[in-house]
Amino acid sequence: MHVMPEKIIIADDHPLFRQALLIALKEQFNTTQWLEAETVESISECLAQNVDADLLLLDLNIPGAHGFDHLIRIRKQYPDIPVVVISAYSDETIIAKAMQHGASGFVPKSESVPTIITAITQVLSGQLWVPGTFEKVQEEVSHVADEAIAKLTVQEYRILMMFSEGLLNKQIGDKLCVAEATVKAHASAIFRKLNVRNRTQAAMMLGQLDVADYSENLKD
Known part of the structure; x- marks a missing residue:
């Protein structure tokens, strides 16, 4: 689209x-x-x-x-x-x-x-x-992202998905029935595991992957 x-x-x-x-x-x-x-x-x-x-x-x-x-x-x-x-x-x-x-x-x-x-x-x-000449580096970034996201817990992955949807911490807390402070704590853990500085970069890392490969985790 x-x-x-x-x-x-x-x-x-x-x-x-x-x-x-x-x-x-x-x-x-x-x-x-x-x-x-x-x-x-x-x-x-x-x-x-x-x-x-x-x-x-x-x-x-x-x-x-x-x-x-x-x-x-x-x-x-x-x-x-x-x-x-x-x-x-x-x-x-x-x-x-x-x-x-x-x-x-x-x-x-x-x-x-x-x-x-x-x-x-x-x-x-x-x-x-x-650029196309730089695809090898892009592939390496994707591989690193794949390994990093695989380390997230089920709850952290849920929150990462909500980051990609543009939801605020309070909205995420309401959806997951947890305190906003808890969401912030999970966010810090996500940033650390993905080696990113903010939710935008975290969501972009998610965009490098085929989300379908990870959606099964949400069923656990």
Whole structure:
């Protein structure tokens, strides 16, 4: 199913690239509100005013940024907004580091518009996306996710599934008939076992797997 986002931020300091990308993407995402930023300061302002954004398309080389520091800060401040890095770089080390620092996708600027659209759609559906040349790393990530999720208890897995549905801790507690503090304790255990920092990353890790393989656990 095609995911139609309500609001996407494009952060790139090259006006020509930004406008060309906007024109191409608006044809596919024709009801989406598009916001633009071209410096670290304008990105910060845009994010602060649009915490409900569905996605941030981020150029790593934006003025004011130093390496991956801005990506790291954004992921810490706005953990619920997925970030797709769109970069002139395509080196596997840079891709790996961007994903390690919390990016949900990495798209080299040399990729075609259909590929960029595929990447955006996949990330909006809760999955990760990397270039085809980087598939081996993606497979390794999936394997690690498979082993990590297998370590969860039945209750932790139930809560992880509810994270992926976007339920709040109180809503989860009501569904499971447990205190909100208990849900938070389970969440901490889930984050530790999956080696993630927040519920968004945990849900994305779940999205790497075939949920059907694990749904049988809920019957135990």
